[in-house]
Amino acid sequence: GDSVTQMEGPVTLSEEAFLTINCTYTATGYPSLFWYVQYPGEGLQLLLKATKADDKGSNKGFEATYRKETTSFHLEKGSVQVSDSAVYFCALGPENYGQNFVFGPGTRLSVLP
Amino acid sequence: DAGVTQSPTHLIKTRGQQVTLRCSPKSGHDTVSWYQQALGQGPQFIFQYYEEEERQRGNFPDRFSGHQFPNYSSELNVNALLLGDSALYLCASSPGQRGNQYFGPGTRLLVL
Numbered sequence: 300g301d302s303v304t305q306m307e308g309p310v311t312l313s314e315e316a317f318l319t320i321n322c323t324y325t326a327t328g329y330p331s332l333f334w335y336v337q338y339p340g341e342g343l344q345l346l347l348k349a350t351k352a353d354d355k356g357s358n359k360g361f362e363a364t365y366r367k368e369t370t371s372f373h374l375e376k377g378s379v380q381v382s383d384s385a386v387y388f389c390a391l392g393p394e395n396y397g398q399n400f401v402f403g404p405g406t407r408l409s410v411l412p
Numbered sequence: 413d414a415g416v417t418q419s420p421t422h423l424i425k426t427r428g429q430q431v432t433l434r435c436s437p438k439s440g441h442d443t444v445s446w447y448q449q450a451l452g453q454g455p456q457f458i459f460q461y462y463e464e465e466e467r468q469r470g471n472f473p474d475r476f477s478g479h480q481f482p483n484y485s486s487e488l489n490v491n492a493l494l495l496g497d498s499a500l501y502l503c504a505s506s507p508g509q510r511g512n513q514y515f516g517p518g519t520r521l522l523v524l
Binding site (some may be wrong): 302335340341342343344345348388392393398399400401402403404405 | 416445447450452453454455456457460469470502504509510512513514515516518
Protein backbone atom coordinates (compact mmCIF):
# COMPACT_ATOMS: atom_id res chain seq x y z
CA GLY A 300 0.00 0.00 0.00
CA ASP A 301 0.86 3.66 -0.11
CA SER A 302 3.34 4.87 2.51
CA VAL A 303 5.40 7.89 3.57
CA THR A 304 8.87 7.89 5.08
CA GLN A 305 10.35 10.91 6.85
CA MET A 306 13.75 11.60 8.34
CA GLU A 307 13.89 10.77 12.01
CA GLY A 308 13.91 13.56 14.50
CA PRO A 309 14.35 15.43 16.56
CA VAL A 310 16.06 18.01 14.41
CA THR A 311 17.68 20.78 16.42
CA LEU A 312 18.83 23.97 14.70
CA SER A 313 19.95 27.43 15.67
CA GLU A 314 17.85 30.40 14.65
CA GLU A 315 18.48 31.50 11.03
CA ALA A 316 19.89 28.10 10.04
CA PHE A 317 18.82 26.32 6.85
CA LEU A 318 16.24 23.57 7.24
CA THR A 319 15.69 20.40 5.23
CA ILE A 320 13.29 17.66 6.28
CA ASN A 321 13.37 14.70 3.92
CA CYS A 322 10.21 12.95 2.78
CA THR A 323 9.91 10.05 0.36
CA TYR A 324 6.80 8.18 -0.60
CA THR A 325 5.55 4.99 -2.17
CA ALA A 326 2.36 5.21 -4.20
CA THR A 327 0.81 3.31 -7.06
CA GLY A 328 -0.41 6.44 -8.81
CA TYR A 329 0.28 10.16 -8.70
CA PRO A 330 -1.16 11.53 -5.49
CA SER A 331 -1.11 15.10 -4.26
CA LEU A 332 1.57 15.71 -1.65
CA PHE A 333 1.22 17.76 1.51
CA TRP A 334 3.17 19.10 4.46
CA TYR A 335 1.25 19.64 7.68
CA VAL A 336 2.58 21.27 10.85
CA GLN A 337 1.49 20.54 14.41
CA TYR A 338 2.34 23.04 17.15
CA PRO A 339 2.37 21.83 20.77
CA GLY A 340 -1.10 21.00 22.03
CA GLU A 341 -2.80 21.74 18.73
CA GLY A 342 -4.20 19.93 15.72
CA LEU A 343 -2.59 19.80 12.29
CA GLN A 344 -2.38 22.82 10.02
CA LEU A 345 -1.86 22.63 6.28
CA LEU A 346 1.51 24.20 5.48
CA LEU A 347 1.78 23.63 1.74
CA LYS A 348 0.88 21.23 -1.01
CA ALA A 349 1.71 20.20 -4.58
CA THR A 350 -0.68 18.41 -6.90
CA LYS A 351 1.53 17.18 -9.75
CA ALA A 352 5.12 16.43 -10.68
CA ASP A 353 7.53 19.41 -10.62
CA ASP A 354 5.01 21.59 -8.78
CA LYS A 355 6.50 23.66 -5.98
CA GLY A 356 4.38 24.38 -2.92
CA SER A 357 5.33 27.33 -0.73
CA ASN A 358 4.06 29.13 2.34
CA LYS A 359 5.57 31.22 5.17
CA GLY A 360 9.08 30.79 3.75
CA PHE A 361 8.77 27.01 3.51
CA GLU A 362 8.84 25.26 0.16
CA ALA A 363 8.82 21.75 -1.25
CA THR A 364 8.99 20.40 -4.81
CA TYR A 365 7.12 17.30 -6.03
CA ARG A 366 9.85 15.09 -7.54
CA LYS A 367 8.30 12.11 -9.29
CA GLU A 368 11.63 10.67 -10.44
CA THR A 369 12.90 10.37 -6.87
CA THR A 370 9.44 10.02 -5.25
CA SER A 371 10.35 12.80 -2.85
CA PHE A 372 8.84 15.96 -1.39
CA HIS A 373 11.53 17.45 0.84
CA LEU A 374 10.62 20.45 2.99
CA GLU A 375 13.06 23.40 3.05
CA LYS A 376 13.33 26.82 4.65
CA GLY A 377 16.21 29.19 4.23
CA SER A 378 16.20 30.73 7.71
CA VAL A 379 14.28 29.14 10.57
CA GLN A 380 12.86 30.99 13.55
CA VAL A 381 12.16 29.86 17.10
CA SER A 382 8.45 30.02 16.26
CA ASP A 383 8.96 27.26 13.65
CA SER A 384 9.50 24.72 16.43
CA ALA A 385 6.83 22.07 15.85
CA VAL A 386 6.26 18.61 14.42
CA TYR A 387 6.11 18.40 10.63
CA PHE A 388 4.17 15.69 8.80
CA CYS A 389 4.48 14.72 5.16
CA ALA A 390 1.34 13.20 3.67
CA LEU A 391 -0.12 11.68 0.51
CA GLY A 392 -3.54 12.91 -0.50
CA PRO A 393 -6.19 10.74 -2.10
CA GLU A 394 -5.83 10.44 -5.84
CA ASN A 395 -9.07 8.64 -6.37
CA TYR A 396 -12.32 8.15 -4.53
CA GLY A 397 -12.01 5.34 -2.05
CA GLN A 398 -8.53 6.38 -0.96
CA ASN A 399 -7.58 8.45 2.05
CA PHE A 400 -4.74 10.55 3.40
CA VAL A 401 -1.59 8.68 4.43
CA PHE A 402 0.68 10.46 6.90
CA GLY A 403 4.32 9.98 7.70
CA PRO A 404 5.46 9.54 11.31
CA GLY A 405 6.39 13.20 11.72
CA THR A 406 9.68 15.02 12.34
CA ARG A 407 10.07 17.16 15.43
CA LEU A 408 11.96 20.43 14.86
CA SER A 409 13.43 22.47 17.70
CA VAL A 410 14.89 25.87 16.91
CA LEU A 411 17.14 27.41 19.54
CA PRO A 412 17.62 31.19 19.93
CA ASP B 413 -15.68 31.84 10.02
CA ALA B 414 -15.27 29.10 12.62
CA GLY B 415 -12.90 26.32 11.78
CA VAL B 416 -13.28 22.70 12.74
CA THR B 417 -14.33 22.30 16.35
CA GLN B 418 -14.17 19.21 18.52
CA SER B 419 -15.53 18.32 21.94
CA PRO B 420 -14.56 17.51 24.55
CA THR B 421 -10.92 18.63 24.59
CA HIS B 422 -9.87 16.00 27.13
CA LEU B 423 -11.47 12.82 28.40
CA ILE B 424 -10.54 10.13 30.90
CA LYS B 425 -12.22 6.73 30.78
CA THR B 426 -11.58 3.27 32.19
CA ARG B 427 -11.15 0.03 30.29
CA GLY B 428 -14.39 -1.44 28.99
CA GLN B 429 -16.25 1.85 28.93
CA GLN B 430 -17.67 3.54 25.86
CA VAL B 431 -16.89 7.04 24.60
CA THR B 432 -18.42 9.48 22.12
CA LEU B 433 -16.41 12.28 20.53
CA ARG B 434 -17.96 15.10 18.52
CA CYS B 435 -16.88 17.20 15.57
CA SER B 436 -18.36 20.20 13.78
CA PRO B 437 -16.87 20.81 10.33
CA LYS B 438 -15.68 24.07 8.87
CA SER B 439 -18.43 26.08 7.24
CA GLY B 440 -19.03 24.90 3.69
CA HIS B 441 -17.49 21.48 4.23
CA ASP B 442 -19.60 18.35 3.83
CA THR B 443 -17.07 15.57 4.49
CA VAL B 444 -15.63 14.54 7.84
CA SER B 445 -12.69 12.21 8.43
CA TRP B 446 -11.48 10.85 11.77
CA TYR B 447 -7.90 10.02 12.69
CA GLN B 448 -6.18 8.46 15.69
CA GLN B 449 -2.79 9.92 16.61
CA ALA B 450 -0.86 7.91 19.16
CA LEU B 451 1.88 9.69 21.08
CA GLY B 452 4.88 10.36 18.89
CA GLN B 453 3.25 9.03 15.72
CA GLY B 454 1.50 10.36 12.67
CA PRO B 455 -2.29 10.33 12.36
CA GLN B 456 -3.86 7.01 11.33
CA PHE B 457 -7.04 7.15 9.26
CA ILE B 458 -10.10 5.65 10.97
CA PHE B 459 -12.98 6.45 8.60
CA GLN B 460 -14.61 9.11 6.48
CA TYR B 461 -18.23 10.23 6.32
CA TYR B 462 -19.94 11.86 3.38
CA GLU B 463 -23.68 12.27 2.82
CA GLU B 464 -24.30 10.65 6.21
CA GLU B 465 -22.65 7.39 5.19
CA GLU B 466 -19.29 5.82 5.97
CA ARG B 467 -17.42 5.97 2.67
CA GLN B 468 -13.96 4.71 3.57
CA ARG B 469 -12.52 2.85 6.52
CA GLY B 470 -8.99 2.32 7.73
CA ASN B 471 -7.65 -0.69 9.58
CA PHE B 472 -9.63 -0.26 12.79
CA PRO B 473 -11.91 -2.82 14.51
CA ASP B 474 -15.69 -2.61 14.62
CA ARG B 475 -15.46 -1.18 18.14
CA PHE B 476 -14.89 2.11 16.30
CA SER B 477 -18.08 3.44 14.75
CA GLY B 478 -19.38 6.78 13.67
CA HIS B 479 -22.23 8.85 12.47
CA GLN B 480 -22.78 11.95 10.37
CA PHE B 481 -25.78 14.19 10.86
CA PRO B 482 -27.71 16.21 8.25
CA ASN B 483 -25.84 19.37 9.32
CA TYR B 484 -22.56 17.52 8.45
CA SER B 485 -21.39 17.27 12.06
CA SER B 486 -20.10 13.89 13.13
CA GLU B 487 -19.57 11.60 16.08
CA LEU B 488 -16.95 8.96 16.72
CA ASN B 489 -17.93 6.16 19.10
CA VAL B 490 -15.52 3.69 20.63
CA ASN B 491 -16.87 0.71 22.57
CA ALA B 492 -15.12 -1.60 25.03
CA LEU B 493 -12.19 0.77 25.48
CA LEU B 494 -8.69 -0.65 25.69
CA LEU B 495 -5.58 0.94 27.17
CA GLY B 496 -4.21 1.14 23.62
CA ASP B 497 -7.05 3.43 22.58
CA SER B 498 -5.39 6.26 24.51
CA ALA B 499 -4.53 8.83 21.86
CA LEU B 500 -5.33 12.18 20.34
CA TYR B 501 -8.39 11.84 18.11
CA LEU B 502 -8.45 14.30 15.26
CA CYS B 503 -11.36 15.29 13.10
CA ALA B 504 -10.77 16.79 9.68
CA SER B 505 -13.34 18.31 7.35
CA SER B 506 -13.11 18.93 3.64
CA PRO B 507 -15.23 20.17 0.73
CA GLY B 508 -15.89 16.79 -0.82
CA GLN B 509 -14.08 13.50 -0.37
CA ARG B 510 -10.90 14.61 -2.13
CA GLY B 511 -10.71 18.21 -0.95
CA ASN B 512 -8.01 19.68 1.29
CA GLN B 513 -8.51 18.53 4.85
CA TYR B 514 -8.70 21.05 7.69
CA PHE B 515 -8.07 19.64 11.14
CA GLY B 516 -9.63 20.41 14.48
CA PRO B 517 -7.60 20.70 17.69
CA GLY B 518 -8.38 17.13 18.68
CA THR B 519 -9.75 15.29 21.68
CA ARG B 520 -7.17 13.73 23.95
CA LEU B 521 -8.49 10.43 25.33
CA LEU B 522 -6.82 8.67 28.22
CA VAL B 523 -7.94 5.13 29.07
CA LEU B 524 -6.96 3.89 32.53
